[in-house]
Amino acid sequence: xxxxxxxxxxxxKIIENAEIEDAETIFELLQKxxxxxxxxxxxxxxxxxxxxxxxxxxxxxxxxxxxxxxxMWLSFLKNGKKEG
Amino acid sequence: MNPLxxxxxxxxxxxxxxxxxxxxxxxASPENKDLMNELFRLVHTLKGSSGIFEEFSFITKMLHKVExxxxxxxxxxxxxxxxxxxxxxxxxxxxxxxxxxxxxSDGLFDPSFNKTAEEVTHSLSSLLENKEEYRDDSHVQxxxxxxxxxxxxxxxxxxxxxxxxxKISEKGDFVFIAYRPEPECFYKGDDPFLLIxxxxxxxxxxxxxIESPDISQNIDIYRCMIGFDAISLASLEEVNEHLQYVSDQxxxxxxxxxxxxxLSAKDTASEVPKEVFEILNAQKEVxxxxxxxxFKGKVQAASNVIxxxxxxxxxxxxxxxxxxxxxxxxNNNDTxxxxxxxxxxxxxxxxxxxxxxxxxxxxxxxxxxxxxKKEQPVVSVPDVHSKIKTLKVDTAKVDRLMNLVAxxxxxxxxxxxxxxxxxxxxxxxxLSREIKNKYSTFDRIVEEMQDAVSEIRMMPVSVIFQRLPxxxxxxxxxxxxxxxxxxxxxxxxxxxxxxxxxxxPLVHLVRNSLDHGIEAPEERRQKxxxxxxxxxxxxxxxxxxxxxxxxxxxxxxxxxDVKLKAYKKGLIDEEALERIDDQKALDLIFxxxxxxAESISEISGRGVGMDVxxxxxxxxGGSVSIETELGKGTKVKLHLPLSMAVTKxxxxxxxxxxxGVPMDTIVESVRVSKDSIKxxxxxxxxxxxxxxxxxxxxxxxxxxxxxxxSNEDGELAVLVLRIGRARVGLVVDAFKGTMDVILKPxxxxxxxxxxxSGSAILGDGSVLIVLNPKEFWHVS
Numbered sequence: 079x080x081x082x083x084x085x086x087x088x089x090x091k092i093i094e095n096a097e098i099e100d101a102e103t104i105f106e107l108l109q110k111x112x113x114x115x116x117x118x119x120x121x122x123x124x125x126x127x128x129x130x131x132x133x134x135x136x137x138x139x140x141x142x143x144x145x146x147x148x149x150m151w152l153s154f155l156k157n158g159k160k161e162g
Numbered sequence: 163m164n165p166l167x168x169x170x171x172x173x174x175x176x177x178x179x180x181x182x183x184x185x186x187x188x189x190a191s192p193e194n195k196d197l198m199n200e201l202f203r204l205v206h207t208l209k210g211s212s213g214i215f216e217e218f219s220f221i222t223k224m225l226h227k228v229e230x231x232x233x234x235x236x237x238x239x240x241x242x243x244x245x246x247x248x249x250x251x252x253x254x255x256x257x258x259x260x261x262x263x264x265x266x267s268d269g270l271f272d273p274s275f276n277k278t279a280e281e282v283t284h285s286l287s288s289l290l291e292n293k294e295e296y297r298d299d300s301h302v303q304x305x306x307x308x309x310x311x312x313x314x315x316x317x318x319x320x321x322x323x324x325x326x327x328x329k330i331s332e333k334g335d336f337v338f339i340a341y342r343p344e345p346e347c348f349y350k351g352d353d354p355f356l357l358i359x360x361x362x363x364x365x366x367x368x369x370x371x372i373e374s375p376d377i378s379q380n381i382d383i384y385r386c387m388i389g390f391d392a393i394s395l396a397s398l399e400e401v402n403e404h405l406q407y408v409s410d411q412x413x414x415x416x417x418x419x420x421x422x423x424x425l426s427a428k429d430t431a432s433e434v435p436k437e438v439f440e441i442l443n444a445q446k447e448v449x450x451x452x453x454x455x456x457f458k459g460k461v462q463a464a465s466n467v468i469x470x471x472x473x474x475x476x477x478x479x480x481x482x483x484x485x486x487x488x489x490x491x492x493n494n495n496d497t498x499x500x501x502x503x504x505x506x507x508x509x510x511x512x513x514x515x516x517x518x519x520x521x522x523x524x525x526x527x528x529x530x531x532x533x534x535k536k537e538q539p540v541v542s543v544p545d546v547h548s549k550i551k552t553l554k555v556d557t558a559k560v561d562r563l564m565n566l567v568a569x570x571x572x573x574x575x576x577x578x579x580x581x582x583x584x585x586x587x588x589x590x591x592x593l594s595r596e597i598k599n600k601y602s603t604f605d606r607i608v609e610e611m612q613d614a615v616s617e618i619r620m621m622p623v624s625v626i627f628q629r630l631p632x633x634x635x636x637x638x639x640x641x642x643x644x645x646x647x648x649x650x651x652x653x654x655x656x657x658x659x660x661x662x663x664x665x666x667p668l669v670h671l672v673r674n675s676l677d678h679g680i681e682a683p684e685e686r687r688q689k690x691x692x693x694x695x696x697x698x699x700x701x702x703x704x705x706x707x708x709x710x711x712x713x714x715x716x717x718x719x720x721x722x723d724v725k726l727k728a729y730k731k732g733l734i735d736e737e738a739l740e741r742i743d744d745q746k747a748l749d750l751i752f753x754x755x756x757x758x759a760e761s762i763s764e765i766s767g768r769g770v771g772m773d774v775x776x777x778x779x780x781x782x783g784g785s786v787s788i789e790t791e792l793g794k795g796t797k798v799k800l801h802l803p804l805s806m807a808v809t810k811x812x813x814x815x816x817x818x819x820x821x822g823v824p825m826d827t828i829v830e831s832v833r834v835s836k837d838s839i840k841x842x843x844x845x846x847x848x849x850x851x852x853x854x855x856x857x858x859x860x861x862x863x864x865x866x867x868x869x870x871x872s873n874e875d876g877e878l879a880v881l882v883l884r885i886g887r888a889r890v891g892l893v894v895d896a897f898k899g900t901m902d903v904i905l906k907p908x909x910x911x912x913x914x915x916x917x918x919s920g921s922a923i924l925g926d927g928s929v930l931i932v933l934n935p936k937e938f939w940h941v942s
Contacts, residue, residue: 098348098384105383126355127348130388133369134377147359151367156474 083107084117089140091117092124101127108135117141123148163269170211172554174261177208179628181254185247186631192242202232206407208257210350220279221257226407227286228253233406234290244639249289251632253282311340311415318368318391320510324479326366326393331419336365337401340413342372342389352408354386361404363396441471442504449497449504461491461500468504480507557658560618567608567615568904574608575925577601616657623701623710624652626665630672630699637676644683644693645676650700656708660802663782664710667775671712671798672697674771679716679796689793691715707784708804713797719790721747728756748788749887752776775800780936783809783826809905811922811932813898814881816860817868820898822922822932829884831897833877848880848891855882857891863938864917871895883935890939905932 081100082091090107092100108114108131116132119141124132133154143149163171184201188194209225212218228250234240256279263271315338330336339361343354358367373387394401398416405412445464452460465488472480480503487499577597585594627649638645656664680686680695687693696715701708721744728734728750734742742750750756754773772786779786784802803826811822812831834848839857841847846857857880861868870893872878880891903922908915919934 098353101383105381109377123356123359126343126353126386126388127383129355129369130386131383133371133388134375134381134383147364151355151359151369153476154369 081107083114087115087117087140088113089115089117090137091119092121092128094120095123096121096125096128098125098127101125101131104128105131105135108137113138115140118143118148118152121145121148163264166214167264167269170215171261171265173211174208174257177204178254178258178261180204181208182251182632183628185250186635188242189244189247189635195236198232198236198242202229202236205229205232207350209407210352212257213351218260220276220283221260224253224256224279224283224286227283227290229407230290231286240290245289249282249286251636253279253286256282307413308415311338311413312417314340315415315417321368321391321476322366322393323476329365329395330393333395333419335416335418337363337394337396337398338415338417339392339394339401339405340389341392341405341408341411343386343408343411345385345387347386347408347411348384354390354408357405357408358390358392361392361394361396362400363394365393365395367392438471438475439508441467442508446501446504449501452497457495458492461488461497465491465500468500468507472507475507477507555618560615560658564615564619567611570608571612571904572923572925572927574601574604576927577604579926619658620655621658621661622652623654623656623661623664623708625661626668627652627699627701629665630668633669633672634676634697637673641676642682643676643680643695645680645695645697648696648698648700650698651702654701654703654708656802656804660708660782660784660804663778664800664802667778667786667800668699668710668712670771670775671800672699674798675712675714675716675796679714679718681717703804708802710800710802711797712800713795715795718792718794718796719748719751719788720792721745724748724750728753731756746887748790751788752786783824809903809922809932810900811903811905811930812881812900813930814860814879814894815896815898816864816870816894817866818895820930821860821894822901822903822930823881823883823892823935824919824932825900827883827885827935829882829889832880832882832891833873833875834880834891836872836876836878839878850882850891853889855880855889855891857893858938859893860933863892885936885939888939892935892938903930903932 081096081103082093083089084091090104092104096104112135114137116137116139118139121143122145129151132152136155139152139155143152181201181204184197184204188197188201191197205225205228209222209229212221212225231240231246231249235242235246240246256275260271260275263275339358341354341358343352347354355369358364368391370389370391371387372389375381375387398414401414402409405414445467448460448464452464465484469481469484472478472484483503484500487503490499491497578601581594581597581601584590584597630649631647634645634647675697680697681689681691683693686695698713699711700713701710703709725734725739725742725747728747729736729739733750733753733756751772752775756772776786779800779802782802784800786801787799788796789799790796810825812825812828814821814823832850834850834857839846839848842854842856846859847854848857849855859870860866861870870878873896879894879896881894881897882889882891901924903924905920905922907913907920908918912918916937917934919932922930922932924930
């Protein structure tokens, strides 16, 4: 499982690769709790389906990926959560 | 095997067949673009499915190369030839082997395929390398398309950070990529993000929404709703190669850094939230109001906020300007330099919405797009009522249905016993009649049900015929023979099990015909025959049998040769050599260990030939016969039962046990008086209709130490059976009539008992053992 919920930090942590199977999990978690933050520090790749979930839900990012290649692509998340 | 892999296996099998068919057709008409596209589509789908499984990456890689080759053929860079067909077939064979193994071993496969696949991939690559010069303009966009891309690039230029722009101007030109994956791409195993992320020389990339669904509604997250823009500093060719399999979903263009005005600063515009302006405006107010004691603090706070905003805007390049302005402000106690900078930032930064959609709408007219949207709802559910006419059902499910129907047949028969019991034991005649009435209704329905299920299990012989063109092609090529294959009656149907078990014998017969039957072109010319040999395989129905004929116009079989060969191999003795007539001589071919080929070739003639064919057919309840004319050709006829569901058996009694004997072997049942039985040497025999029939006691055959019982008139019950071409008499105790049963072969340890074909359950619940008399006498 590459998706972990850190309850105390109120954070969803994605470790290594988020596969297509994880998209639904991430989507449901963020839908259930839109204030859940995201820790991508250990994330290496997000399947397109997971990526689009992040694009839809625009969660608050508490830690950016160490992977430079991935970080570059996630600029759309830098503006944080939109109102509404 | 997990369901995903199961689906892969099933799909791959269909695709592999399709690939083989398309290739054969392409060889006949290499110019046919539709066929080539179809082939490409099939290989692409297969590659996509294999890509889902990490362990099959070697397949994906190999198929990738196959696609490369076909792409080159499509574009006319390589001439389609038999080399290409061979190479592709070789690759498909590996996939086929892996798929077969996955199926057999429930999801496991031999890792050594990995190496084989690598070798094939390598040879595919060398095929590609040895082609004519690769033209550079292969993927150059049409000018209109490039203009569109340039316009779009100009619009989004503001998103591109300054340091990237610097890198671009250092290099001189750059490749811009706009990738809009198709919505259904996830189902093909594509991961567009991974694909774009791994484009060589990537220096900038951005993700953008293509659709913006309402997140409070149900959303199909497996529909791709995002797109990508990217800049690469690799060559156009490299980028094109990387993205060639989604070429219909990408727009790629090479742009010079200097000529292009797209990246000039004045055009800087980016997608920035309104909040940025609000924040900047607030800082302006703060700066304007800054005075007195708080001046330094306020100015510093504002400059910090401005710096942060610049970072958000990816304008780190301006951070130096902020520091410079801040120093000026603090030195001169005048906020003007900072205010000026904020103004500048604000004018350069405008909110531009729906950029990505604009590009899309430029690519296709808006109305068309909307129409498309209407056609494809977000969650696409196929219209069940109008479209699905055929169902793909696991054969195991059909088999289960079949077994259940068989059980109903048995349960139904018990009603008859019940009615008998009601009348004989309880004396309830009325009730007995009523039960019988119900039984006949029941019987009718069950019979129909049985027909219906049998029908489901019927498959056309084309399923096995379709493999033959490839086989004939490969073998004839290897042997240097020219063969024209004709397939007749492909639509003829038979039970699934019959069809499945027929595949191997048929392949063997075809090999035999090509190897031993049809002569080399030279030899044929000398004999005054057309150079191209004919191989005709036909299927047709005859009464309740399916007949399959494999006929060639080759050299035929010489019975004398066969006899001599059999004698040399010690299969017959000298006496038999003299005695055996031509027809019987031909039957010798079916003996285990017989092979007429002078040398054992790779194609056939391993000495495990025709006896296997014969055994397979007999196991299926069929038979095989040969007709041949020396110098003119040979015809092998396979007779098969239409359905194996119901077997008609004769019930007999021997040593107080009942047995079933399959009706298809029985010629007649007779009573033979004990007195008329003669002994020839040590063998009992009787004269029946002018023919001497050897008699064998069933008890003796089965090892029951009991004499057969005769009736009051001193007559023995004899079943005359047809075993091969001979007739033999099987002595039993009594005949009990015939019955339709559902024969189930023995399983496990019992399966090795070849004297029995299996068991069946009778209406009263008792088990009937069905004999397999063909196994009693091997050589007659």
